[in-house]
Amino acid sequence: MSTPPAAAPLSLPARPELTGDRPLGVLLLHGFSGSPASMAPWARYLNERGYAVELPLLPGHATRWQDLNTVAWTDWYAEAEAALDRLHATTEAVVVGALSMGGSIALRLAEQRGADVAGLVLVNPFVSSTRKELVALPVMKRLVPATKGVVNDIKKPGQDEVGYPRLPLRGLHEVVKMWRVLVPELSRVTQPLLYFRSAVDHVIDPSSSATVLDAVGSREKEERILTDSYHVATLDNDAPRIFEESADFIARVTAS
Known part of the structure; x- marks a missing residue:
């Protein structure tokens, strides 16, 4: 099955007429069961x-x-x-931004490739959960291939992250397995961290906030609450705020 055009990956070159002779890069990562469509407006911005x-x-x-x-x-x-x-082949510094499960991957990159990640911008990262049923995933995934999907938790009408209508359980178990590697090593994350969290999120619970912010070794870390968006905030009412504030953050942490 082919990928819908709206969900295709993006690779956008630096624009030297705007940045001068010091090209900078941003890596953006989408969430579990979603697609690049959730991040494309941020990428273009x-x-x-x-x-x-x-x-x-x-x-x-x-x-x-x-x-x-x-x-x-x-x-x-x-x-x-x-x-x-790919970004480091053409730029001098890279910041990683991510939504939901992409936040776990971004944090793992910061742990493993510390010198190559200048900063992190996380939007409703999915790094932990208080849901008791996740404990049963090793068994459930063998009995049921998927449950009802969690796509398009967006307050703003007319938006589509081009995600799956079903939640694949073997895939979800891989997310949990990633946490087991990631979370014990969060103290290795020392990069500046900007953390956006929606006050109302129907997909994940707030436990990821404490999991990340209490454990990372970053001296600079800040949580900002989004009051007019649900989980996929990068397509929601607070998206302009995320874009603007992340651009300011990126410019600052890559300035030296």
């Missing part, structure tokens, strides 16, 4: 300000939901790492 932007399509996404039951979390990480390498 940053590119219009001169940044090179890589927005990869993570394996198993934007085709059919069954495909997300055939990949491992390490496949998502490898795709993100390859995009980071």
Whole structure:
């Protein structure tokens, strides 16, 4: 099954007429069962300000939901790492921005590739959960391939993240397996961190906030609450705020 055009990955070169002779890059990562469509407006906004932007399509996404039951979390990480390498081939510094599960991948990149990540911008990152049913995933995934999807938790009408209508359980278990590697090493994250969290989120609970902010080693870390958006805030009413404030953050942390 082919990927819908709206969900295709983006690779946008730096615009030297705006940035001068010091090209800078931004890597953007979408969430679980979503697609690059959720991040494309943010990518274009940053590119219009001169940044090179890589927005990869993570394996198993934007085709059919069954495909997300055939990949491992390490496949998502490898795709993100390859995009980071592409940016570093043409830019001097890279900031990583991410939505939902993409936040876990972004944090893992910061742990593993610390010198290559100048800063992090996370939007409703999915790094932990208080949902008791996740404990049963190793068994559930063998009995039920998927449950009702969690796509398009967006307050603003007319938006579409081009995600799956079903939630693949083998794929979701890979997210949990990633947390087991990621969370114990969060103290290795020392980059400046800007964290956006929606006050109302019907997809994830607030536990990720404390999991991340209490554990990272970043001296500069700030949480900003989004009051007019749900989970996919990058397509929601607060998106302009995310875009503007992230651009200011990126400019500042890459200035030296």
